[in-house]
Amino acid sequence: MSRIASIEGRAIPLPGHDIDTDRIIPARFLRCVTFDGLGEAVFADDRRQSGQHPFDAPHHQGANILVVGRNFGCGSSREHAPQALAKWGIRAIVGESYAEIFFGNCVAIGLPCATARPEHIQHLHTAIAEDPQIPLTLDLEALEVRLPQSRLPVEMPAGAHRMFLAGTWDATGQLLAGLAAIREIAGRLPYGSPLAKGG
């Protein structure tokens, strides 16, 4: 399991709020039994309709840090959404806020989502508009985004933050380590396993 402390690269700005997971990956692309190939379908409908979607802009190809607005990833719990972003090449997200299930899915696949104040997101948009190739770093230890001329503070819930820095964002191993305690709780519950009763 790898520790994730810092992501360096270039940004891709995605203006707008309440961008839901149906838009990130439309439902027809969920007809699959693996996550392979989802990268090409990310924002499929938005991209076709807009004709000038940031994900198609030549100067944003190869970018790895997504900049978003409020309540990003709301709606469906489909992990296909962060998977599609990751497979397109996104390694971190900086935004005003995230929907909760989406945020948890991102943690589980090692895709850090940092939160920044609206004016700092605006600052990022301005900087990227002036120079689409501007290098930036999301530093999870310092909890800041660094640009050549500025530093912007970011936040992350403590649990997720520790998991990225400790390299324990894939929780299965840790959870399984508590096997004895799991069995104890299971045995102590006032209700049995659902199938133990009835028909």
Next chain:
Amino acid sequence: MAVSRATLFDKVWDLHTVGTLASGQTQLFIGLHLIHEVTSPQAFAMLRERGLGVLYAERTVATVDHIVPTQSQQRPFTDTLAEQMICALEDNCAEFGIRFYNIGSGSQGIVHVIAPEQGFTQPGMTIACGDSHTATHGAFGAIAFGIGTSQVRDVLATQTLALDKLKVRRIEMNGGLRPGVFAKDVILHIIRKLGVKAGVGYAYEFAGTTFEAMNMEERMTVCNMAIEGGARCGYINPDAVTYTYLKDRDFAPQGADWERAVAWWENLRSDPDAQYDDTVHFDAAEIAPTVTWGITPGQGIAVDETVPRTEELPGEDRPLAEEAYRYMDLAPGVPIVGTKVDVCFIGSCTNGRLSDLREAAKLARGRHVALGVKAFVVPGSERVKQQAEAEGLHEVFLEAGFEWREPGCSMCLAMNPDRLEGRQLSASSSNRNFKGRQGSASGRTLLMSPAMVVAAAVSGAVTDVRALLEPTP
């Protein structure tokens, strides 16, 4: 002994806490895990890659709902991708010994319809499912939430999840609902007032006489859409209505176990002086039949209102409103009543249960779907379909010009052949009006109660259902 001042959420959370992880998160035991064909195949693949098994197979229940066609359910499905998905679920359930309600079993259906109707869902449980509408099960006083595929893997392998504890917001609503106002209108109204992200970080406790007066199916409609308000889970304290619904269901406790369970459930209710992180109040009498006009479930208005003008909205909501006017092709200041509809859909985990179909049939009886409108009814499960047919509801719908389909998620999210085409506008009893949600990248959705969908279907346009309730001369 200290007097308990806990919410139901606190009590259920504490009971299922396995421990605290190094990250500070809670390791929470999941009493009931529900799976379906869309979000589970990759989870099983991850188990195999890691050489892991399923720790408590008897605590997982599977069905197939999202991709099933609602016309011909003949196997193999015409859609080869859908066929591949159902095969994967069949194989995974067989290999790991998981109970699976397949098409034709008599008990298949939308996962959030079948678990309650069979009595799997019970008060005090923790429930997880790879589907955001898992919040539905909170109607029973369970703590239920949607998870992603990697977390499905974690539940299969460990029966636990790593989670941050949620805060609790009490949403108190008192009073009776006015005629023509349904549970769907209640939750659309709440989301309209609180917004689509106010619930992030919270569980919503729906309390007060309005919810106490609701039957279980109405409560499920309310809790189902907690997630549309940003709240990962919503719940209602269990009471006599809950117990009456559950008693004698297939997987409900029986005999002495039943008595013990009821005693436990009674103690689970939030204490009268429980501490909440936030409380909001609503008056049921202020709610009218509600319909969405935009591209999020929070963009709702009373059916007799006009599409809001930007200047009437808070500054932060204006850019999204501008986007919605363009996408929906609805002008600010124009009444929503009279908006022409192309497709009318009754079904989904929000409103595909028997009481929804009864209410819809009551209005459809003696009326007919307007010319040029496609209207269809998709029961939430095989049992719902069977019961509806036993009551003759299907005949009412068919005579009124509605199609009567096989159970599944259908056009709520259009992973099966049921979908909008081009810029079609649908009146839908489902839960999401996102851009492209119903299968066409430019398709448009107006969310409303099943009764309002019938009113739209028979009029060919958005109609105030209260006009249909008035006695005909």
